[in-house]
Amino acid sequence: MMTKTKQRKKQWAKFLERNKKSGGYLLKSIAAEKTYKLVRAVLLFGLCFLILQPLLNKLSLSFMEERDLYDPTVVSIPRHFTLANYVLVNKLIGFWKALFNTLWVALLISFTQVAFATLVGYGFARFNFPLKKFWFACVLLVIVVPPQTIMSSLYLHFRYFDVLGIIKLITGQTINLQNSIIPYVLLCMGCMGLKNGLYIFLIRQYFRNIPKELEEAAYVDGCGTFSTFFRIMLPDAKPILLSCFLFSFVWQWTDSFYSRLFLGDIKLLPKMLTSISGLLSDYINSIGAGVKATVGYSQMMISTGMIMAIIPLIIIYIVAQKGFVESLSRTGIKM
Amino acid sequence: MGKKKKRSDLKTQKAVSGYLFILPFIIGFLAFMVNPLIESLRMSLSNVKIVAGSGGFIMEFIGIDNFKRAFFVDPEFNRMLVDEIRKMVVDVPAILIFSFIIAILLNQNFKGRGFVRAIFFLPVILSSGVLVGLEYNNSLLSGMQEVIKKSSAVDLTEVLKQILLSSGFGERTLKVVFDIINHVYDIAIASGIQIIVFLSGLQTISSSMYEAAKIEGCTVWESFWKITLPMVSPLILVNLIYTIIDFFIKSDSKVMDKISTTMISKMDYGFASAMAWVYFGAVILMIAVFGGIVSRLVFYDD
Numbered sequence: 001m002m003t004k005t006k007q008r009k010k011q012w013a014k015f016l017e018r019n020k021k022s023g024g025y026l027l028k029s030i031a032a033e034k035t036y037k038l039v040r041a042v043l044l045f046g047l048c049f050l051i052l053q054p055l056l057n058k059l060s061l062s063f064m065e066e067r068d069l070y071d072p073t074v075v076s077i078p079r080h081f082t083l084a085n086y087v088l089v090n091k092l093i094g095f096w097k098a099l100f101n102t103l104w105v106a107l108l109i110s111f112t113q114v115a116f117a118t119l120v121g122y123g124f125a126r127f128n129f130p131l132k133k134f135w136f137a138c139v140l141l142v143i144v145v146p147p148q149t150i151m152s153s154l155y156l157h158f159r160y161f162d163v164l165g166i167i168k169l170i171t172g173q174t175i176n177l178q179n180s181i182i183p184y185v186l187l188c189m190g191c192m193g194l195k196n197g198l199y200i201f202l203i204r205q206y207f208r209n210i211p212k213e214l215e216e217a218a219y220v221d222g223c224g225t226f227s228t229f230f231r232i233m234l235p236d237a238k239p240i241l242l243s244c245f246l247f248s249f250v251w252q253w254t255d256s257f258y259s260r261l262f263l264g265d266i267k268l269l270p271k272m273l274t275s276i277s278g279l280l281s282d283y284i285n286s287i288g289a290g291v292k293a294t295v296g297y298s299q300m301m302i303s304t305g306m307i308m309a310i311i312p313l314i315i316i317y318i319v320a321q322k323g324f325v326e327s328l329s330r331t332g333i334k335m
Numbered sequence: 336m337g338k339k340k341k342r343s344d345l346k347t348q349k350a351v352s353g354y355l356f357i358l359p360f361i362i363g364f365l366a367f368m369v370n371p372l373i374e375s376l377r378m379s380l381s382n383v384k385i386v387a388g389s390g391g392f393i394m395e396f397i398g399i400d401n402f403k404r405a406f407f408v409d410p411e412f413n414r415m416l417v418d419e420i421r422k423m424v425v426d427v428p429a430i431l432i433f434s435f436i437i438a439i440l441l442n443q444n445f446k447g448r449g450f451v452r453a454i455f456f457l458p459v460i461l462s463s464g465v466l467v468g469l470e471y472n473n474s475l476l477s478g479m480q481e482v483i484k485k486s487s488a489v490d491l492t493e494v495l496k497q498i499l500l501s502s503g504f505g506e507r508t509l510k511v512v513f514d515i516i517n518h519v520y521d522i523a524i525a526s527g528i529q530i531i532v533f534l535s536g537l538q539t540i541s542s543s544m545y546e547a548a549k550i551e552g553c554t555v556w557e558s559f560w561k562i563t564l565p566m567v568s569p570l571i572l573v574n575l576i577y578t579i580i581d582f583f584i585k586s587d588s589k590v591m592d593k594i595s596t597t598m599i600s601k602m603d604y605g606f607a608s609a610m611a612w613v614y615f616g617a618v619i620l621m622i623a624v625f626g627g628i629v630s631r632l633v634f635y636d637d
């Protein structure tokens with residue numbers, strides 16, 4: 001015990017000596033560093049809390065009973081813990097059906113988007129052809145154009161779908177493709193889906209950074225253009241494809257714009273979420289309670305529904321966090 | 336003969352396969368972008384009528400009446416558009432600066448860095464699509480905020496604001512600063528992708544450059560302005576453009592909402608197209624102005 005304090009004293013004396021020698025610089029720099037670290041920690045903690053707070057808030061709301069809302073002593077931990085909200089929301093929006101629908105739509109769409117964006121991105125990254133700059137400028141244009149601009153005409157286009165008037169000639173009527181998934185898949189195949197230009201851009205960046213020797217070696221060994229693409233380049237680009245797929249999946253999962261436009265009849269989670277308060281009042285009418293749903297209560301239902309819709313995304317994010325971030329930062333985005 | 340021709344035309348062959356690869360894009364672009372763009376431009380200049388029964392619609396050319404209506408007749412559109420642009424002018428620089436600072440912090444070494452990074456990127460997923468719109472409408476939360484504001488006796492920011500304002504120095508600027516601080520949450524959740532992009536740029540700067548600067552007697556502050564900022568400046572341009580686009584097409588934009596409702600609920604296609612074109616013009620204008628300013632300041636290493 002004695003030796004320890006002695007040692008410490010010795011160290012302190014040594015430190016003071018060093019500090020003296022440096023003219024007070026050592027102490028100052030250490031103090032500055034410690035303060036900086038403290039400020040950084042506080043700042044980051046605060047911001048993290050700020051980002052997570054609404055989520056935590058919704059989580060606690062979703063476990064409350066309605067009377068907890070009006071109880072001023074209840075802030076974030078519910079006093080009457082209940083799962084009834086989840087049961088009710090499940091009943092209102094048909095959660096499992098909506099989840100299943102959203103899942104297959106998001107999978108189909110994101111797979112189509114990434115598959116075709118990969119082809120196009122590879123074409124832009126690895127081949128020289130006339131008008132290449134022009135077409136790439138078109139890709140950038142696609143990123144920039146707000147979908148609203150072309151929405152009206154696309155809407156009517158698919159409402160009265162026809163190929164050069166042939167179908168009308170045969171059946172005397174145009175086809176209504178409004179409530180099927182076909183137009184949207186077609187759109188994605190043409191690389192015009194949700195944020196599709198961005199995926200092309202990212203994939204192109206990634207392919208550009210793969211060394212040319214790899215490709216040339218494959219050509220010398222007798223690989224054709226397409227087998228080089230499939231057997232050499234594609235396996236190499238797995239990380240970026242994965243992260244594009246994840247982004248596409250997640251954004252499709254929460255998208256309401258395209259699904260409202262094209263997938264009118266398919267019950268998807270985002271659409272059900274927006275209609276939750278209407279469904280709630282319908283439900284309350286139907287059981288004949290004779291009271292209206294309060295604003296607070298329907299907000300509680302929306303919070304619960306949001307938590308239910310978000311949970312799958314959070315699981316994906318936790319499992320594949322690296323896929324989202326690391327590969328994106330390796331593409332070397334530049335303009 | 337055929338073989339010889341094939342060899343001599345390797346370049347052509349490559350060009351052909353290149354075109355084959357981007358063919359889906361070309362078809363999609365022509366069919367689902369150029370065609371609708373032209374059509375919607377035509378719609379914006381005409382009165383669109385749905386013909387019941389026969390399946391189809393007709394357009395009556397009415398000149399720029401729809402645009403006139405958007406600007407001079409409609410009570411909301413002008414105001415919404417101006418509001419949106421004003422908000423953008425404040426928000427976009429704020430998002431860029433915020434994400435840049437956060438990226439610098441997240442690039443340093445400290446305990447729990449991975450966890451903090453994960454939280455900062457979380458909004459990329461959670462603030463997309465319909466979730467933003469729902470958040471926006473969440474009256475319960477805003478009600479709670481009011482309660483909290485009233486219940487706490489002293490509002491720290493309010494007091495600070497009073498003091499700073501009474502010091503009589505740049506009232507307008509201060510107001511903007513307080514505005515930004517008041518919705519720092521919106522800024523934080525809008526800057527997920529931007530942080531990733533800046534982070535990727537920061538990671539490509541070699542540490543030897545900082546070491547050399549330090550030996551030459553550069554302070555941290557100086558090396559930030561002389562090394563860090565120029566090296567990531569191309570990414571500032573990328574982020575700027577991304578942020579502007581993201582700002583305009585996010586789903587809680589009031590103008591977007593108005594366009595959608597006009598189209599889907601009211602079936603007023605001509606008017607909706609005209610508004611959409613005005614909106615598109617505003618986006619392009621903003622990108623051109625801001626991009627033009629920033630691209631002059633960009634430094635390219637190679």
